[in-house]
Amino acid sequence: MSIKGIFVGINKQLDPNIDELTGAVRDATALNALFLDSVPGFSAKLLVDEHATKDNVSESIFGTLASAADDDVIVISFAGHGSPDGGIAVYDTLCSDLPGTTLSMAELGDAFKATRARAVLCILDCCFSGHAPARVLEVPAQPRSVFALEGVAGEGRILLAACTARQVAWEQPGTGHGLLTHAVISAMTANTIEQVSFPAVADEIVQIARVEAHRIGVTQTPVFLGSIQGGLVFPRLEFGANYRAAFPTHAVEQMAGPFEQLLDSGFPSPIVDQWAIRFPGGLNALQLRAVNDYGVLAGRSLMTVAPTSSGKTMIGELAAVQSVIAGKKAVFLLPYRAIVNEKFEEFSERYGAAGLRVFRCTGDATDSIGDVLASRYDLGFFTYEMFLNLVLGAPHLLNRIGLVVVDEAQFITDPRRGITVELILAFLLRARVQDIRPQLILLSAVIGRLNGFDQWLDIPVLLSRERPVPLIEGVLDRHGTFQYRDVDGMTKVDAILSPHSIRVRKEKPGSQDVIVPLAQKLVAANEKLIVFRNQRGKAQGCARYLADELGKGPATATLNALPAQDLTSASRDLRRCLSGGTAFHSTNLLRAEREAIERGFRDPNGGIWVLGSTTTLAAGINTPASTVILAEQEFRGEDGRPFTIAEYKNMAGRAGRLGFNETGKAIILVDTPIERARLFRHYVEGTPEDVTSSFAEAALSTWVLRLLSQVRGIKAADIPALLVNTFGGYVAARANPTWIAMVEPRIASLVGRLLQTGLAEQEADDILHLTILGRAVGGSSLSFESGLRLVELLRSVDVATTPPLHILALVQVLQEMSDIYTPLFTRGRSEATRVNDVIVRYGHTIQRALQRFAADEHEFWRRCKRAAILYDWVEGVSVDAIEQRYTVNPFVGAIRYGDIMSIADGARFHLRSAHRILAALFPEQPTYLEGVDVLLTRLEFGLPESCLSLRKVNAALTRGQCFALAQAGAQTPEAVLGMTDDALAACVGDAMLQRLRSIHAEVSV
Known part of the structure; x- marks a missing residue:
């Protein structure tokens, strides 16, 4: 008598349309090792991933069954995807040809019947449903024929299937196995038994899998079929040498360093x-x-x-x-x-x-x-x-x-x-x-x-407070006195600038008076600087005047890497700055420009000595500097609040990077000695603010709706428990034992509104669950009130007569879009022309819709201004033309590229929410929804629909390069690749020319 096994597990498959699994290979490998470790004389073949082709699996299984002797026992295990027509998906299965590329369960059943083997144990950890994101081969429009599992089982043939023919086989969280395999291993390795006997152990396997499925919130009932006269007995499976070799203890408990x-x-x-x-x-x-x-x-x-x-x-x-x-x-x-x-x-x-x-x-x-x-x-x-x-x-x-x-x-x-x-x-x-x-x-x-x-x-x-690169933090006043905490932790005061070097350089005193001599001194000592300013214009201006004052040579490599088309007003300033060894970093620059600056500043020999930057650079972008200078202590614009200590520490932390500097310095600029002492205590010696939740009881409805979108259904009485599961609710409940009781009436009122507006439904057993529309709103980026506002607006849309482009204007009514800074010249009525801009582009109906929920005339104008800017952006109007068209006063309320992108990115982000809500409201309008999809792409790239196919040529093509190609008559990938080298280089430059030719050559091969 011999005992043989074939163990098949497939996580990754050849067809990119088939989802990967994480536990199928582990299933096969574990069972293979356990049987080898535990059953004397056991011989096995393990086939996983690319080795588990149809030919290899068929040869192994059918060959073993065909050659079996009368007293042989064969164990066959498969873990992976099941197809909806009752087949096993192997590594080279193709969704386009399931009948020809899966392993037929009918053929497997015939082979089981024909084999001479005394006993066959078949473990199938896959499913035959095709409906859920588990061990299912999801293919569209495939006919479903339920396979009769009895065709595999019979006398001397035992089948353990993961689920019924209409269920789904799930993977078990935490174990790395499928639910069935986890149950098999649990039952067959139990310390309470000396041997494993089929069919006696089958009930335990089914019970373990069923309970574990219930515990993770799914329904899966394994199927056991067949019988063997006298039973089938194995020794208890042991975690032996083969198992330990297959699953070495990866957990590293202790390391010495190397x-x-x-x-x-x-x-x-x-x-x-x-x-x-x-x-x-x-x-x-x-x-x-x-x-x-x-x-x-x-x-x-x-x-x-x-x-x-x-x-x-x-x-x-x-x-x-x-x-x-x-x-x-x-x-x-x-x-x-x-x-x-x-x-x-x-x-x-x-x-x-x-x-x-x-x-x-x-x-x-x-x-x-x-x-x-x-x-x-x-x-x-x-x-x-x-x-x-x-x-x-x-x-x-x-x-x-x-x-x-x-x-x-x-x-x-x-x-x-x-x-x-x-x-x-x-x-x-x-x-x-x-x-x-x-x-x-x-x-x-x-x-x-x-x-x-x-x-x-x-x-x-x-x-840890330890910095590999020590940091000196301090405050510098207009007298040149620097109060700082040295690397030894001691507070010291030095005169680092001569009072004579600090002179008024404009009509009245300003930060420039100190920044110039300070930058000159530090750069002369071979230091690289970041000067943080609280506005884009100030960061840009700082880099400009330092380029004039420092006398440094050009950052040639960065200048050569800059894009040449569809430039902004900031692009011209950037070239001027780089010619003097400085640069600025803000959203006013094109993405390619920002990336070139970051590379140039990181390069020790890149020639960029000073980077004027807004505060966003402090949030983790890799830009090492010797010294950072903070010229202000507050945000400007609509924010207007002082920097928190944590925000200051983040900016200060940009100074002194490992591998670049031995010591970093952070310098705050102030006017007087009194301010110097105050800010030193507050920022340098201060402790970052306590961690707090952004949860506010005024936003209770938004939080509840977002939380409800994370659960399948819940009783209204249990909703407070969802809130306590948040950090904000946890802190509030700890601080006030009656907090839950206080919010319960508001939650009850909210539940009523959810039911009234069709965002939720209540079942007979009082289970509340969100409707499809409710999940679209709850899973969106919008507050509860904004979500309701958008639903009301979209319900009024006649999709037969309203172009998808008009949805772009409607989302401007959202409070979230109003929160995006939109420069507006508020003196006089010059910005009232934005109303006509909207009428020309969208029509009177949209213009009237933009008046809805507006607090005042200025808010209405801002909505109109954003809507008009976005129209021009997606229609391909040049950035320079948009900046000029929507700037009334270059000093107050000027529109720059950063504003355009902030508005476009915000609209794209919230338009995705609108898309989900539209899909819930108009499921029968797939063409309209596809039009909104196209609009999202146009928003991202700022291109008319006629130019979108150019993105297929190379995703790295800039907006300006796409326009140049379109103007040259090349609006398709084929037309682009058919251009001569000279004509193509004139549109996209030599570097992109080489990339395009290289890609084309690779595709051709």
Whole structure:
């Protein structure tokens, strides 16, 4: 007698239209190892991923069955996707040819009947439904024929199927296995038994899987069929040498420092070698504490608060690679698209060559959302908003994620973005109820007292004040006196500027009087500077006058890298600054210009000595400087509030970067000695503000609606518990035991409004759940009141006569769009012409709609101004022309490129919400919804529809290059590639010409 096994597991498949799994390979590998370890004389074949082709699987299974002797026992296990017509999806299965590329269950049943083997045990951890994001092969318009599972089972044939023919097979959170395989392993390795007997153990396997399914909120009932005369008995399965070899203990409990130690724990050598080159000294003290004291490489969660350049990000990288090794995904959540793009490019270069698939998701057209939904990635970078939207729409994604890194975690306190961060964390906390527990790592450079934040998350905190590059912080007055805290912690006072060097350079005293001599002194000492200003115009002006004063040569490489078409008024200033060795960084610059400046400033020999910047540069973009200068202590524009201590510390932290400077300096500028002493105490010696929630009781309806969009259904009486699950609710309930009772009447009133407006429905058992429309509003970027406002406006739309472009104007009525700064010259009535601009572009109906809910005439004009600007932007009007057309006074209320992009990005972000609401209101209008999709793309690139196909040539083409190609008569990829080199170079430049020809050559090959 011989006992043989064939174990098949497929996570990744050849067809890019098939979702990846995370546990199928682990299922097959584990069962193969356990049987080898436990059953004497057992021989097995393991086929996973690319080795599990139809030919290989068929040959192994059918060949083994055909050659079996009378007393043989055969174990066959398959983990992967099941097809809707009752087939097994192998590695080379194609959705376009399921009958020809799947393994037929009917043929398998015939082979089971024909084999001479005494007993066959078949474990099928796949499903035959095709309806849910689990172990299902999702294919459109496929006929469903339910396969009779009895055809596989019979006398001497035992079948364990993951679910019924109309159910779905799910993966088990936390174990890395399918529910059925997890139950099989649990039952067959139980210490309470000496041997495993079929069919006796089958009931236990079914019960374990059914209960575990219920615990994670799904329905899955495994099927056991067949019988064997005298039973089928195996020894209890043991976790032996083969299992330990297949699943080495990757958890690294202790490290001495060198990265090479990670090789023994399964880390890929190309990655370890790269780390060793980047950091010859190995892990630093902070990273060693994270590994040795807090177990981040053992899968434990951690909040790390440490200064810039301390190595926080590397803690996330270590845990991310560990997660990928374990077969899970790792995601990094970041506050801004610019940082996501920077990290994506950095990690693609760093880890792409090692075989890791790096992905980004910011809401741009360059994102591959399909790859995320299909789990075809290893490391993902997301903005906060995009990650929340994705997991709300596809909760199964979270089950495949092993690590979530929240960078810049202090954003939970941000008045506008904090709600998103908090909802993400609350979502992760609720997932623990279903045993979905991805490792959570929070990173922050500056954070105050935690105020229970760590207790809410149930997470330890690694706090370090040590900076690898020491920082001198101080305040400089107009007398040249610098009061500072030195690297030894002592407060000192020095005269670093001569009072004679500080002179009034304009009509009245200003910060320029101090910045010029200070920059001259520091640059003469070979230092690079960032001068933070609180307005874009000031940052631009600062770089301009320093270019004139410093006497430095041009930053030639950066000048040569700048785009040449569709330039802005700031573009001309930038070239002037770079010619004198300075630059500025703000949203007034094109993206390609900002990226060129960042590269040039990072390059020690890039020739950019001073960077005038707005405060957004402090949020993590890699721009190392020797010294940072803060010329103001407050935001300007509509914000108008003073910098918090945390915001100051973030800006100060840009000074002195590891590998660039031995010491950094942060200098605040003030006028008088009294101000100097006051700000020194407040900012330099001050402690960052306590961590607080952005939850406000005035926004209770918005929070409740957002939270309801995260659950399937709930009794109204249980809604307060959802609120307590947020950080804000947790803190409020701790501070006031009666808080829940206080909000209950308001929640009851809100439930009434939800039912009245059709956003929610109530079932007979008092379960409240959001309607499709309610989920569209609740999962949106909008407040509750804005959501209702938009629903009312869209319900009045006649989709038969209203072009999708007009929705762009309607979203301007939202409060969220009013919150976007829109420059307006409010003296006189010159801006009233914006009303006519709207009438010309959209018509009288839209003009009247823009008057709805307007607080005053100025708000109405601003709506009209935004709507008109966006119309011109998507119709391809040049940036320069838009700036001139909508600027009444160049000194007050001027429209610049940064304003255009702020309005366009905001409209695109909220238009996505409008799109979901439109889909709920008008599901029978797919063509109209497709038109809104096109509009979203036009908003992103600022192109008319006729030019959109040019994006298919190369996603890196700029708006100006697209216009140049269109003007040359090339509006399709074919026309572009058919141009002569000279004609193409005249439109896109030599560098892009080479890229296009290279891409074309690769495609042709």
